[in-house]
Amino acid sequence: MLEGHAVQGAASVGGALSPRDGGDQRALFKSADVALYRAKQQGGWRLFERMDDLEPVETPLSEPQLRLALFHGQLSLVYQPILNVTTGEIAGFEALLRWSHPTRGQIPPAIFIPLAEETGLIHEIGLFVVESACAAAARLSDRFRICVNVSTIQLSRPDFAERLLEAVARAQLPPGRLEIEIAEKAMLRDDLAAEEEVRKISRAGVSVSLDDFGSGYASLSHFCKLPLNRVKIDGPLVREAPARRECAAIVTGVARMARGFRMIVVAEGVETQEQFEWLRENGVGEAQGYLIAAPMPFDRLEAFIAAWSPAYLRRAPAAKALQA
Numbered sequence: 295m296l297e298g299h300a301v302q303g304a305a306s307v308g309g310a311l312s313p314r315d316g317g318d319q320r321a322l323f324k325s326a327d328v329a330l331y332r333a334k335q336q337g338g339w340r341l342f343e344r345m346d347d348l349e350p351v352e353t354p355l356s357e358p359q360l361r362l363a364l365f366h367g368q369l370s371l372v373y374q375p376i377l378n379v380t381t382g383e384i385a386g387f388e389a390l391l392r393w394s395h396p397t398r399g400q401i402p403p404a405i406f407i408p409l410a411e412e413t414g415l416i417h418e419i420g421l422f423v424v425e426s427a428c429a430a431a432a433r434l435s436d437r438f439r440i441c442v443n444v445s446t447i448q449l450s451r452p453d454f455a456e457r458l459l460e461a462v463a464r465a466q467l468p469p470g471r472l473e474i475e476i477a478e479k480a481m482l483r484d485d486l487a488a489e490e491e492v493r494k495i496s497r498a499g500v501s502v503s504l505d506d507f508g509s510g511y512a513s514l515s516h517f518c519k520l521p522l523n524r525v526k527i528d529g530p531l532v533r534e535a536p537a538r539r540e541c542a543a544i545v546t547g548v549a550r551m552a553r554g555f556r557m558i559v560v561a562e563g564v565e566t567q568e569q570f571e572w573l574r575e576n577g578v579g580e581a582q583g584y585l586i587a588a589p590m591p592f593d594r595l596e597a598f599i600a601a602w603s604p605a606y607l608r609r610a611p612a613a614k615a616l617q618a
Contacts, residue, residue: 306330306333306334306338306339307330307333307338307339307340308326308327308328308329308330308331308332308333308339308340308341308342309326309329309339309340309341309342310322310323310325310326310329310341310342311341311342315342325342326342328342329341329342329343331354334354355401355405355406355409356409357409357413357415360406360409360410360413360415360419361415363393363395364415364418364419364422368393368394368395368396369391369392369393369419369422370391370392370394370426370591371389371390371391371392371423371426371427371430371591371592372389372390372392372589372590372591373387373388373389373390373430373440373589373590373591373592373595374387374388374390374582374587374588374589374590375387375582375586375587375598375602376388376441376560376580376581376582377580377581377582377586377607378579378580379561379570379573379574379578379579379580379581380574380579381604382603382604382605382607383604384438384599384602385438385439385580386438386439386440386441386473387431387434387438387439387440387441387595388440388441388442388443388475388582388589389423389426389427389430389440389441389442390403390443390589391403391407391419391423391443393406407445411445411446411447414447416445416447416448417447417448417451420444420445420448421457421458421461423442423443424442424458424461424462424472425461425464425465427440427442427472428440428461428462428464428465428467428472429465430592430595431465431467431471431472432465432466432467433592434595434599435599436468436471438471439470439471439472439473439501440467440471440472440473441472441473441474441475441503442472442473442474442475443474443475443477443505444474444475444476445477446477446485446488449476449485449488449491449492450485450487450488451491452487452491454491455491455492455494455495455498456494458474458495458500459494459495459498459500462500468499469498469499469500470499470500470501472500472501473500473501473502473503473523473524474492474495474500474501474502474503475503475504475505475526476492476502476503476504476505476520477505477506489519489520492520492521493520493521496521497521501523501524502520502521502522502523502524503522503523503524503525503526503560504520504522504524504525504526505526506526506528506562507525507526507527507528507548517551517555517557522555522557523557523558524557524558524559524560524580525548525552525557525558525559525560526559526560526561526562526582527545527548527559527560527561527562527578528562528563529562529563529583530563531544531545532545532561532562532563532564532569532573532583533563533565533569535569535572535573535576536568536569536572542572542576545559545561545573545576545578546576546577549576549577549578549579550577553577558579558580559577559578559579559580560578560579560580560581560582561573561578561580561581561582561583562582562583563582563583564581564582564583564584564585564586565583565584565585566585567585567607569583569585570585570607585607586607
C-alpha cells in the first residue's frame with residue numbers, strides 16, 4: 295500500500311550459465327541481458343538460449359531515453375484537421391504527439407505514452423504538448439480551435455488546471471480556442487478531484503470533449519457529471535455505421551442525445567465519402583479522418599488552409615485525403 299493505494303509490482307529475470315553461455319564476465323552479462331529482454335516480452339524468467347542471440351532484440355524504452363527525447367527536441371506535434379460537416383469549413387485541429395527517435399525512427403504513441411504515465415513524465419510531456427499547441431494556435435486565425443489529449447494521470451495532479459491555464463496565458467491564446475480531450479476510460483474511477491480539475495478548466499473558458507466514445511468504456515453518467523462541449527465517437531464505430539444497423543443506431547442515438555445536452559458530436563476515423571455523407575445526413579456536427587487530411591506538421595498547415603475548399607469533398611475519391 296502506497297499512500298492508500300494498492301500497487302502491484304512484478305519482476306522479469308534473465309539468467310545465463312557458465313561456461314555454457316559465456317567464458318568471462320562480459321560474455322555472461324551479455325547473455326543474461328538478452329535473456330532478460332526475452333523475459334520482459336514473455337513475462338516471468340528465462341535462461342539464455344542460443345537462438346535468442348540469433349533473433350533481433352529490441353531494447354525496451356526507458357525513462358531516461360524518454361526524458362532525453364523531450365530535452366533534445368525529439369518530441370513534436372502534428373495536426374489533424376477537424377471539419378464542420380454542415381459548412382464544409384475547417385473548424386480546428388487536433389494536436390497529436392510524435393517521437394522521432396534517432397535510431398528507431400518513428401515510435402508510436404501507444405508505445406511511449408504508457409511509459410510516460412508509468413514514470414510520471416507525462417506531466418512534463420503534457421505541459422510541453424499544451425504549450426506547443428497553444429503557441430501554434432496563436433499563429434493561426436482565431437476561427438480555429440486547437441485540441442489536445444489529456445490522460446488520467448495528468449488529471450490526478452492537483453495543480454493540473456492551474457498549470458494548463460498558465461500555459462494558455464503564456465501563449466496569449468484566448469481560453470476558448472483550446473479544447474482538452476478526455477478519454478472515456480480516464481473517468482472510470484469516479485475521481486472527484488480529477489472531475490473538479492476539469493470543472494476549473496471549463497469555468498475558465500476551455501472546451502472539454504469526451505474522446506473515444508463507444509470504445510467500450512461508455513457511461514452515460516459522464517454526460518451529466520462533466521461540463522462537456524463535444525463528444526468524439528470512436529473511429530471503428532463510425533466506419534461501420536453506414537453498413538451495420540447496430541452501429542448506426544448508436545451513432546444516431548448519441549447525436550440526438552448530444553443535441554439535448556447542447557453538445558456537438560465529432561466523428562473520428564472518417565475515411566470514405568460514403569461515411570462522410572452518412573454522417574452529414576444523420577446529424578453529426580464535425581468530422582476528422584484521412585478523407586479530410588492526414589496529420590501534418592505545423593509548417594504545412596498554412597498551405598493546407600489556403601488550399602482547402604468545401605467543394606473538395608464532393609470530388610474527393612473514397613479514402614483519399616488532401617495530404618498537404
